[in-house]
Amino acid sequence: MLSLRIAVRFLRTSPVQSGLIIAGIAVGIAVQIFVGSLITSLQANLLNQTIGSASHVTIVAIKDGDPVTYSDLVKKTVRSSSLVRTVVPVRTVTAVFTKNTQNVPLSVTGGDLTNLDTIYKLTARTQRGRASLGNGEVMVGKDFADKYAVSPGDRISLNLPRQAPVNLRVSGVFDLGSSAANARSAFTGSGFAQRALGISSDKYSAIQVQMTDPFESKAVVADWQGHLKVQGIKVNDWQVENKDLLSALASQGSSSYMIQVFVLVAVALGIASTLAISAVQKTRQIGILKALGLSDSAAGSIFLWQATIMGVVGVVGGIALGLLLTTGFTLGTAKSGSGFPIVVQPSFIAISAGIGLTVALLSSVIPTRKTTRLDPIEVIQNG
Amino acid sequence: MADALVTAEGLGKTYGVTNPTRALDGVSFEIDDAEFVSIIGRSGSGKSTLLNLVGLLDTPTDGSLRLDGHDAASLDKDGRSHLRNGLLGFVFQFHYLLPEFSVMENLTMPARIAGKPADKSEGAFVEELVEMLGLEGLSKKGANDLSGGQKQRVAIGRALMNRPRIVLADEPTGNLDTENTEAVYELFRQFNQQWGTTFIIVTHDQAIAQRTDRIIEIRDGRLVQDVRNTYGKPVAMLGEGLPGR
Ligand SMILES: Nc1ncnc2c1ncn2[C@@H]1O[C@H](COP(=O)(O)OP(=O)(O)OP(=O)(O)O)[C@@H](O)[C@H]1O
């Protein structure tokens, strides 16, 4: 492959120019990988914080505050969908904790611990004491425990609507990852909440459902809504309740794409202009080679090879740089405590590499056409 | 009768459309194998134009050209490239070496273009060539690290690399001193005699022209003289085309 050899020689004999183009591609790819992965991970993190430990689809009674019956029809409907990851029927009661003169409202969720774990991961998130929701036991959040000096083993008194105060023993203190949740929520066994609400054993405050893919909720909600309307039941969709967040994420996503596109366009223009200059600088050599009998197609492929070589080297360097940046960012923010890990998807790297190579090849179109069309007589006649 | 190696018939070239220049007009000649020909004429008379047409670097506006049985007009671009690479060799006033490549790489470039693994199977030939050109020990040097005379010798070697039947030289000694001019002439003669290579040399140098076997003179784009060198009284026959010394 003479064209390849000439391309390599041309690249090696102008190392600064070649280096600049390769660096340009590398920086472009690195920025794309970094920005793309940062935004994707940021969104995944935000989404996880919002709905990772929350119900995606919630079945409640149409009338606010009324319990919903976990009937056979509801069970059948919910279990029929393969998109459902877990079903957690809960009973929620608002209790008031009193300390000195302060009255603190607590949202107490009653349920079966193993079942609750599938959404709230209470066992994994227990910081002090142990995860247990036996009879007379309650788990409280970290912020609540800190603020009111409550420790595992302590007894707290809760006032329930229309009932005498109840004494419960704190079994464990959890951290749900949000201080609002940690200050205001508590968990008890199912029976406690049932008694507090005064409802029968087939009735719940809500049937909480998590999906394997939360973004599939729309179709599921529409389907269940159709089946369950007659029962005086309504089905709530997290996507509807978090409309603002989702549209913010969407516009953040598209601005990320814009940044990536503009970086790539800038890189493409840079490579194209440098390659075009290089082609002009090598006009004489190309003319001589053609006079010696090098065919037009072979001459044209010299710059195609140059672009390919610089593209490959630049892309590989860019991937390395991008991974370095993301790792550095993850480590840096982990130190400050506020961070989240940037996860770089292999598929995203592959797409980036593909785009980088395409951009490099596209920017060689003009020099390639120029060299293909160059008539050796132009060089020979003009000295 | 067999075709001549080069046959030009009524060859003409007009440059430009809006402001046309008739650079060459109705030039006819035949050149055979192993001839040693010079083309002379004043500056601007059309010598380079003629050589570039014969060298398939340019296309005539009228007339016909046959090279080794090929009708130049019927060749496509690749066909012309192929003949430039195999049938023809070029030596220009400017050496036109590739500065990115070494002496050896420049020398063997036509073989590489032809797709031959130059360094291996052609090894003996290349060695002989290097020796004849007096370039021993310079193979690895960069093309730019040579003297003017050395560069021109590499260019000559490159022109001969694919053992072409015709070497076209456009003022090959135009940039050289007397000593190097003499060396170039001697090399041309040597290759001409040893391998039967045809040489067509455009030159301003009377001393060179006088020592070629046949002298073609161009004046204002027309062939005005085409004579065999009798080596007895050549200068008188050459007319005013040669600048006096
Ligand atoms: N590309 C071109 N466009 C227009 N006119 C040209 C072109 N090339 C050559 N000419 C004209 O054609 C004529 C012949 O030029 P040519 O280069 O063949 O002369 P020459 O005999 O080689 O001269 P010299 O001895 O100076 O090299 C000149 O009048 C020149 O100006």
Ligand SMILES: [Mg+2]
């Ligand atoms: Mg000339």
